[in-house]
Amino acid sequence: MRVRVIAQTFTDLWRHRAMLNPLRSGLYGIQLLSHKVMRYFVPFYLMALLATSAVLAMDSTAYRALFLVQSVGYACGVMSWLLERIGVQQSRARAPSLFCAGECRVVTRDVSVPAWRKVCALGAD
Numbered sequence: 385m386r387v388r389v390i391a392q393t394f395t396d397l398w399r400h401r402a403m404l405n406p407l408r409s410g411l412y413g414i415q416l417l418s419h420k421v422m423r424y425f426v427p428f429y430l431m432a433l434l435a436t437s438a439v440l441a442m443d444s445t446a447y448r449a450l451f452l453v454q455s456v457g458y459a460c461g462v463m464s465w466l467l468e469r470i471g472v473q474q475s476r477a478r479a480p481s482l483f484c485a486g487e488c489r490v491v492t493r494d495v496s497v498p499a500w501r502k503v504c505a506l507g508a509d
Contacts (some may be wrong), residue, residue, distance in 0.1 A: 393420055434458075458484065 397404065397420055404421075405457040434454050440447035461484030467474055 392426075397421065 397416075403409050404413050404417050406417075418439075434451075435453040437447055437454055441451040457480055461480035464474060464480055465484070
């Protein structure tokens with residue numbers, strides 16, 4: 385997403401903030417909040433979910449399995465990025481890489497330039 389789109393979204397939300405009140409606008413307020421605001425917090429929710437799964441994995445085999453699945457997903461994203469850095473083209477492992485890149489862009493507030501370019505630039509030193 386571009387910076388101007390995000391700025392426009394938050395400007396409009398501020399202008400019409402009464403619409404975010406579910407008591408006033410009903411289900412539309414909840415939908416507006418979840419679609420326009422909460423999606424920017426998804427990476428932080430995913431980090432909290434991974435940390436919570438790691439803690440719960442110590443006591444439960446079900447949480448251990450969930451933690452393993454999450455870890456494999458993120459490892460696939462990093463591995464795909466590393467393969468891309470050395471010039472290996474892959475098509476199936478690209479989805480986790482793009483997912484991780486999107487989450488990285490939100491966390492670093494880098495919404496105009498792909499975050500991998502910055503990561504690549506840091507790795508080139």
